Structure formats: C-alpha cells, structure tokens
Amino acid sequence: MELKAQTFARSRQSGWTDELLADAFAGEAACDAAEDALTHSGAYPLEQMQQALGAYDRAALAVLRRHRELRVEPLPVVGPRATAADTLLSLYINANGRLHIRPASQPKIDCEGGAWIDLGQVVASAPVMAEIDGVHAAWRRSEAEYFAQVRAAMDRLRREGGLPRAVEQVIGQLDYVESLSFYVGDRHVTLVDDAGRPTLLYALREKPYERWSDDDVLIVAALHVLMRSGRAACFDEFNGALLTARDLISRIDHCSHSDAAHASGVHYAFESLDLFERVAKLRELKRL
Template identity: 35%
Template sequence: MKKESGKSHFGFDMVELVKGYELHADSAANALEYILTQGNRYPIDHAIEALGIYDIAAFEALQWHPHISMSLDLDNVAYAGSPSVLVARINSLGRLHLRPASWEPDEENTDDISYTTLGFIALPLTLLNDLNSHHELALQRERNASQRLRADMDQMFASGELETVLDSVIDNVEHVESVCFYVGDRFHALIDRYNNLVDSKAGPGYLSGLRKKNYDAWSDDEVLIIAGLHALFLSGRSVRFEEFNGITLTASRLYEKLQHLVSLYRQVGCQFDLRHDASVFDIARTIRDQTTKSVGQDWLRYRWTYGLTFQKSERIINKVSSSEDPAVHLSEFAQEYRELVGGEPEQALDEATFFRDLAYAAIEHDSGDVPCPYKSESAHGWIEHLIEKIVASSVIATQADYAMSSSLRNLGKLLKAERSELLASMHTLTPNDFYTCFVSKGFTEHLEGSVAHMIASTVQKRMMFNRWHFIPGNFDRKEVSLDRHWYYPPLIPDIAIHADMHRAAHSKAQVKYSIRSPGPDMSRPPMEIGGQRYRGFYDIRVVRMRGEEFSLEDLVRTRRRALWMEKIFDALVAHLHRGGGKSFEIHGFEAGKYLDLRTKTEVVEPVVQKVEQELALLS
C-alpha cells in the first residue's frame, strides 16, 4: 500500500482495518467490497453511503464484472486496448475513493487526512461507457434535488427566517455528541479530536462563516449543509444529524433519508397526508409528528449504531416480542415480593403493577429504617437493592459482561415552588449529584483486580458525567445558561457495534458491543417532576467486551428492564410529591463500588487478554 502523509481525526488510522484486501484482488469487485465494509465489519448497504457519486457508479459497475481484477501496482495493469484505469484510494477515516487514475485529493479538502493507494483497475471500453452513463444520470438526479432544495431555502430566505435558522443549526450542532459527514470530498465534523464546523479556540467554524456571506452568494454545498441539518433537526432533533455520520450528505440522499423515515412510519400504521410538492422542511415536520405517536404503541423505535464512524440509523421493530419467559420477574423477585409486599405474587399480576408494589413497599421500608438483608458493598437499602437487582437481571438476560444504570441521587433538587428556583437548582447540579449502579459478571474471576476496579470506576464516573449533561436538554433552550455544557437526552433505545475504537472512554472500558435503553423512552409518557417533563432521566445499559454483538432480542430484554426501572422512578416521584418536597435520596453506588456476579466457571484466558487481541490490529 502506498501511503501519503497525514493523520486520522478519529484517533487512529482506519486503513489498518482493511489489511488483507490483497487476498481478494483477483476480483476487483470482491476486493472493493472488503475495503468498503472495512474488513467485513460495516454492513454493505451503509458502507455504500460513504461513497461519492462517481465512486458509487464505479463500484456498482464493477459488481457486474467480478472477473476484472485489481492490480496492486500501476506498472502491472494490463488490459488490451483499455482506455481507462481507475485508482482505489482509502483515506485515514476509512472512506474509499474509486476515481480515474489521474485523480489526486484536493489539498483544500484533506485537512491533514492521509490517503493510501490500494490498487488500480483497468476497464474495458464498454464498462467505461456504462460507468459514465450511470454517473451522468446520478449527477442529473443530484442537480434536480439540489434545485429543489435551493427553492425551499429561497422561500425561507424570503420569509426572513434564514438568520434564525442558521443560528439554530449552529446551536444544535454544539449540543449533539458527534457530527461528522462528507459533502463532496470535504469532511465536516465536530467530534472528540477534530472540529471544523463550529467556533473553537483554534478559530472560526465553517457554519459561523456563513453569517458573513450574503445568501445570494451561497454555493450549492452551503445550501445543502444548512438546509440538510435544519431539516434533520426538525425531523427528530439533533440526534438525527448522526444518521449521516461517516457518510456522504447529498441533496438526493437527504430526500431519500426523509422518505425512508416516512415509509417506516406508514408501515407501522401511522396515517398522515403529505403533498407531493411538500418542502423538505414540511416533510421533516411530518416525520417529527409521527415520532410522538409511538407512546403506548406495540412498535418500537430504536437506533443502530456503528462505532467506527459514529453513524446512527433509526429503525423500527414492528411488534415488540421476546422469547424470554413472560413470568421471569415473578421468579427473580419472588423473595423480595414476599418480604416487602407480603404473600405470593399472583401469576396473572402484570409487570407494571408488580414493580410498582415492590417500589412503594421498598420506600416505606427504607423510610422506616427497616434493614435490607440483601445489602451489598454498593447497595445499602431496599430501593437500592431493587435497582441493583434489575441491573443484574439485565446482565443475566443478555449474557453481558457488565451493565449499569445511572440517575440523580436526590429528585428533590428538581422540585421547586418557583420556576426560577428550579432553573437555579438545575444549574448548580454537578456530576457528583448523580450515581451509577454497576454490575459485572465474573470480573473478579476474569480480570486482575486493578483492571476490574478501573473499568467499574471509570464507567461509573462517565455515566454520572453523561447524566449531568442530559438533564438541561429537557428544558427550553432559552432557560439554559450559555455557560452550561449539555447534550439533548437520549429518547429511544440503541444498539451499537465496534464502539470501543475511537472514544477513549469506551476503549478504556472495553465497550465493544452495547445496548442503551433510556427511560422513559418515546414509547412511554415522559417522567414529570413538579410539572417539568423529563426524558433520558435514567437508563439500562449492557456491554459485551468480546464475542458476538447483541441481537434485537437482547435489546428487547434490556428495554424490558428499563420498564421495570420506570416503576421505581414512578414511585420515587410519587413519594416526592406526596411528601411536599421531602425526597428519597440514593446514598449507595459510589464510584468503585459495584456488584460482581460470580460465574463459577473455569476461565482459560482472562477477558482482558481477549480484548487486547481484538484491538491488536489497531495498535
């Protein structure tokens, strides 16, 4: 591989993931698919979306001609009468470029990103003609979509809204965890290690620069970025930006994404009218309206996350069902029910009532200083025991290596007589006002004590920090101080693969596969404290450090435990309101204190060694 100088803004060179592609070079189509999917890690349908318009035409053309090979050296390219040679290059962010051999990266677009030459492909004339024909058709589709988008933006400009929308887009980008997408070959991002979108200590950002430029002088790319980000936000807040993470934003793909979401909601029974000539912003608002219709429904919105590019894609489970025993809660919590509520729970007792009764009784026992016989190193009372046992149940149900749940220790800090008092209290919260319940499976057997403690304590502190970030996102934007850093809270469950690579915290905690089920999610009513609604107030997260990725069955089981946790918080909120502001406070779950479920199995090789082997490719 011929590699030019540069670096990866993700923190390590993604080119390392495609090593071994040469073994597939007898077929350029097979080699390119291996490269495009980053060594068969990235689903091909998502990977294709990272390509540019010409790249897609070339890749699809070669799929019909698997006999054409890739040469690793230009001097060895031989095809009688070939009028064209393509070069395959990959940048250090993992994006494949399949262009005419004369192509070189534009220095204005590189931003110190390195490019590696992988090989060359000679094309017969007929294939070249097909490629050029498909490329021109794709360009025309993009021109049409771009004209339509500019017409929508022209109307916004004429109405005097553009300045407000631009300010809103900048603000929204600043309050989502990761934004990174391509327009053409230029990489636009606000991620851990790189930012060229918004202002920073390094200088002004791309978006703020548009404030100084007359709209009439905006390029098609500038119109696309502002219209696209604004439409995505309208359709589902700033987390929708992440649907284009690591891939190429085009006008035609923006419309395709929105139409795909429209189709998803229609498939689960949402009924709505949408004019054929609706603006991109009207389409986005219609989608947003559908997201609010999931409350109480049997279908479930969730996001699939690819950790290597931060891409998140919204999907829908048409009918939430599980292979798990419907009565598993009765068996797992039978002893607690007998001791707290009294008697045996009826088999017909629904889960919501079961956990509501448990939670109310636990609060009563804790308030009366009735000792909990299940006290652990981390959980000190009955409510804390129930929280810990729900988290432990998620570990067992999903065969996770560890799980956690975080929230606010004292809900009373959010119950104030006056709005000004509530806002003042919210602004004085610190990460130490939050807790993280952490439960592992066999840490003490599989890991050295220092490694186990490091993972548990760093995860707990990180989750406390995250929860502190999410609380302000529930308030009106104008109510949150400009000095307060915050993110919009998670609204729906997500399932992630290869999450341990780029983020330092994930890498340190060996989070390879994960599921997060926030509470209450959008299928449930929001939690209310003193009339203020909250989402992302608590969660259940499960993690695998190795092995197979989680399945949708695992996601449904995790969400089931989040629904159990919902009843705990319903009871805590009711107790708070009933007591005139006297809150029940969580004192346990200190960082470094956690429950380890012993596996009682012989371990041939420590978990940490297995994870290190998986990550050796990237070292």
Template identity: 30%
Template sequence: MIFQHVLGREQLRLIDPLAQQFETCNVIVTHSALGRMTLHEVGRNDPAVSEDVVAGIHLPEWLTGQIEEEAAAEQALEDHERAGVDALLARWRDEGVLMTKLNEVIDWVERVETVFVYIGRVLFSRSDSGSSTLIKGRLLPALRTRPLEEWTPEERLFVGAMQLLFRTGRAVRFEQFNGRQLSATRLRGVLLRLCSGYRLALGMRADADLATMTLEDLATTVRDLVSAVDESRYVRYRRVNGLTYAKDEFVLPWDVSDRALTEVPPVLAALAARHRGEPPGVDADPRELVGELTARAVEIAVLDGDVTALEEVLNAIVLGAVLATHGDYAMTSGIRDLADMAVAENTPQKILELRKNNFFCCVVPDPALARRMPGAELSEVLWQVAQRMMYNRWHFIPGNFDREQIPQQRHYFFPPLVPDIGEWCDQRHGGHTRSQVRFTLRAPGAAMWMPAFTPEGHAYRGCYDIRVVRMDGEPFTLADLRMASRYSGLIDVYWREVAKRSEAGGFPPPVIKSYGADWYREQRWSTSLAQLVRDMETPSCTRL
C-alpha cells in the same frame, strides 16, 4: 455510482500501484486515515489528496458508458431537488432570517455526539473522536461573512438539510446521514421513509400526495406525526452503527399491553423474600413489587438515613436486566439527589451548576463475567463505564430546557428519547474500546409512551435508563431491546415512587450515596452481587 457497477464483476481486478499496468487505470482506490475507502476518477480532475493509494482499476469503455448514463440521470434528479433547497434558503434570506437559521445549525451540531456527513468530497463533521470541520475548521462560522450567493452548493445543501432534519426530531436526526453521502434526493428518501413508516404505525392509508410534497412540507408532516406515533401501538427505536456513526430510526409494532414485565424477575423475588420473609405470589405484578420495595426503602432512609435498601432495589433491577438479555454487564444512571432537579422561578440555574459527581451510575456485571474476569480488572472496567455515564447524565440534563435558558458556554447534548440497539460500538469510541463495549442496548426513561418524569414540577426525558452491553458474541435482537425497555420501565417506577413519597411526606428525597470510585475499586459491587446471587439460590426462590 461507480461502486454499484464494480462490485460483483469478477472480470475487474485491483491493480497494485507498483505494477506497470497501474498506468492504464482510470479509477484509483484510496484509503483515508479515518478508515474510508474512496474511488477517484482519473480523468475528472478528482485527485486522491492526503489519502493512501491502495490500488487501481481499469474500467472498460462499455462500462464507463453505462456509468455516465446513469450518473447523468441521477444528477438531473438531484439538480431538481437542490433547486428546492436553494429556493428555501433564498426565501429565508429575503425574510431576513437566513443568519438566524445558520446560527441555529451552528448550535445544533454541538448538541449530538457526532456529525460526520459527506456531500461529494466535502466532509461536514463535528466529532470528539474524529475530525471537526464544522466548528474548529470554521466551515460553518465562515458562512456568516459571505452572502448566500457565495456559499458553495455543498454548504447550501448542508444548512438547508440540517434545518429540515431538525424540524422532524431535533439534532439527533443529523446522525441518519453519518458516514454517508447526503444529497437532496437522499434527503427526500429519508423523509419519505419516516413519513410512510409513521403513517403505517397510525393505520393511515397510503397517500400519493407525499410524492409531490416539497422537502419542507415533508419535514413538517413528519414532525406533526411523531407524537401520535409515540401514543400508538408502535414504538420508535434506532439502530446504531459504531463503524460509521450512523443512527437510523425505525418503527416497531409493539402492543402497549406487552411493554411491561408480567412475571417478577427471580432477583426481585429473591430481594422481596429477604425483606418480607416470603417471596411474592406467582401473580404478583413486577411494577407494583418495585413500587412496594422502593416505598419501604424510602421509609427506612427517612427514619435512619440508611439508603442501602434503596440502592439494593437498583442493583436488583440492573442485575435482572443483564440476566434477561444475556448481556455481560448492565447499568442504570441518574441523579443522586432528586431535589437538585427542582426549577426555581422557571430557571434551571441550580441544575446548570451541578457537576459530574452529582450523578451516579450503577453498573452490575453478569455473575459469569465476574467469575471469569479478575476482580481488580473488572472493577476498573465497571468504574470507567460509570464515569462515562455520570458525564453523560451531566451532559444530557440541560437538554430538557429551552435554548435561551442555557448559557452559551454550557456544552450539552440533547437527551436520548427512544430505545436504541448498537453494533460494533468499540471500533471508534475510545471509552467503548477500553470497556469492550461491542454490542449495546439503551432504553431511556421516561419512555415516550409514558408521561414525562416531573419531579419538582418540571418535565424531564432521558434522565435515567437501562443500558446493557455484550463484549463479544452475537448482536442483540429486537426481543432483547423490548426486554431492556421493560426493565427501564421498572427504573421508571422506582424514580416516580421516590419522588411521590418525598413530595407526599414533605421531606427531602433520599440521596444515593454509592457508586463512586471506592464502591467499584474496593469491589463493593462484588459484595452486593454475591448477596443477590445467594438470595436467588435460597430454597424459597428456587421453587418460583
């Protein structure tokens, strides 16, 4: 509330802590080790604990009066919404399921990369790159030994809110409050926005009843609309803020007919020309061409064990993505051997025994980046990226199974389901900082508007993707996000073709062999890139 009133008022001045006037300040400005600026009210028992004091502000009485008026009204509204959350928790206690609900939240906060939520001055966090008060700090486990009546208001709100957010779309919903204040009124605002956006996407009329729904009913309504939205002419996507860890979902109008490439990318036309002796026709369908190239590559791999042609198709798709989106480098990651995705007797035991090296990441730089950055330096960047994505693939794949099928000690994240567009991703994430990942696109597959990928009979989401990175310059646009999703669609064709050919032929799927440390550090990526660039420069392709 104070922030809203002090910003833009030129008559207010920041006062140096060493200045004599500092004693007149009724608001203290601090900066924490985690980069958070906070205002503390001197007269409200609100000390600046363990934070650097950077300045003070003297608010005149007429302004503090306005702030107190608005704060009182906001608190009355918040009290009303909190009463609803408390009633929900009390009902769970009376039904004997409160500890189950708590244990679910304790588990769920481990299934996303970062939870970093403020309720008042209390930080609820679970992060590899920041603090971790929820589990390591024992904030949530400690509640197991205390009756509900002894939980603090902040603890009650957090547990109730996380349960409701999870209902709308699993633990990734928690990230909508990262770096922000969570309140019951803001929770209602998020649920209303999601529900209203989904209803808009489905062509439904405005509904006055939404405003009077309980938080629980709102969350359930959002959940019930998600699958219909994914089948509509709208697409769900997220915006990622690397500074705050916040990830906000929106819906994007995008006709189904526009979600696939309509023109063959030059790099794929060039690859086809090299293998077929002539480029594809001007009316060729890019998805059909990828299917044809993949089918041919599978046949070669089965006949003589050489998967070079199969890997060339991946290289070409990734290079096409980086060129089409004007990125610095792009990548796709997946499993090396599709046979490893088989589920025997409805148990993922084989999958849970996989290691990081059972996965791969094909990273291809823009040719312009390859020209301006020394080869050894760029190779190291690409290999660091590849290792992180291999780890992510290993980390994501268990999320395609029910919780009871996964051992408690096996850590995993829920796989990404919708495209996202990120900014300032190099500010807090160590791996992103080293690899200069400032602006990002991610389009996971199989896309939610497509059937799940079902090799060996089990349905998977988020098991392959297209990602694009810009090291600097301007952020990506929604047009870029659409383009990355179209190229992810080509990766989808690729994997479905590999699975289809293998299953129809009754032979094991070919195993991807490249994209290890030697492929990057010996600069084999450079040889592959140079060949694809030469292909595009041949006379038959330059006329396309």
C-alpha cells in the same frame, strides 16, 4: 448513520492496514477487493460503510459488480495487461479512511503528505468506462432534481425572513455535539472544530445568502430538517456519510408514505408542500 466513518488513524490503530502487504488484493475480483476495503475485511457492515462512498465511486463499484471478471492487477500495470484504449482505475484509501475508485490519471483526493493506501489498479475497457460514466451521469441528474427541491425550500425560508433564525438554532444545537463530519461530493466537511466551535456555520452567518454555494445550502437545509423534525440529537445520522439531497428528501418521503399518513389523507397533499413544510406536517402527525 449510526456507524461513523473510520479515519485513517483509526484504521491503522485497528491493525487492519498493517496486514495490507504490497499487492494484497492482486488477482481478486475488483468488486470483492473494494468491499473488503470498505468493511475492513468484514469488521463493519457493508450497507453502512458504503454510505461514505462518493458518487463516482458508487458508480464504479456498481459496474465492477456487474463485471466480476475484472481483477485487481499487481502494481505497476504495464505491458500486455493494459492497452492504449484501456483506462486504469486506482483503488485507494485516502487520509480520511475513505475508499476511492478513480481513474489513475486523476490526482488523488485528500492524500496530502503521501498518506494513502494503494489497493491496486483495475484495467477497464472503453465500454466499462462508458458504463461507469453512464451510471454516474444518471446519479448526477437525479441529484440535481432533488437539490432543486432543497433550494426551493431554502429560498422560501430566506424570503420569509426565517433563515437567520434557522442558522442560529442549528449553531445552538451544535454546542452539544462533540464532533460532526461528513462528505459533500469529494469534500470532507467538519462542522465542529477541535475547539468545539461550528466554524463553517459561523462563516455562513456572516455571508450573504446569494454567495452561498450549493454545498452550503444543502448542509444548512439538512441540519434544519433535523431541527424541524425534533431529531436534532441525531445529527450523527450524517456522520461519516455522503450527504445528498436525494437521501435527505428520501428520508422525508419515506415517512410521508407511511400507513398513518395514507390513512389520514395527508400523503396526497404533500405534493403541494416544500421540504420544510413536509417536515412540519410530519412532525404534527408525529411521524418523525
């Protein structure tokens, strides 16, 4: 991802948030308000900025685009504008500059110290909420299937004794990276601290693999893929984005479907290879 996610501080410095008065988006189609917030009123490309959205927020935005009749309501939403059967969706920008579209009943994410910007609320009926839940559930099922491939490759790497070396290689490469942060689910992950140290990887180096979380496995796998592909200098592809197993594998699959791979007949052998083996084969073919 070439464009880094904007932090809350940078948003304020840009002057964009200074123009947000109370109920600035009131009456707008909810999807338009969300996209306006994502792009800072068109200052940044929508396609890139929405890569930072969480899975639920992506599902909510997709459904809001289907229902342009849903509008941002002035705060607070009371009286006849919402019934007991409705759910209020809050649109807000958290302290990291990330847009969320979540049920108002849920705690705000990464908003310690009151550092967030309320964009308004949307009255969502039960059928609309069911649509959002359905899209989100489908995304989670798909992500679980892709993650199984990531886990299988990491398990093989560990069985063959290559995991410690892989972690050390990534740590060594991060010595040349000034900053690197991204999202895994709702978690904001900073790999390089203010002192320039990859503290998360230092901790994983000392932690038994059996105790690694799924997030840990995905993070190391993604960084290892960049190392194996010869693109370690492009760590910022993930900067500011939501890191997912689906996106990671899709990048590799896209290369394996190239004309050159088809012409060489290699594409048909890829199904028998795990993630890291595919990367090695593509590197051999110079498709990465």
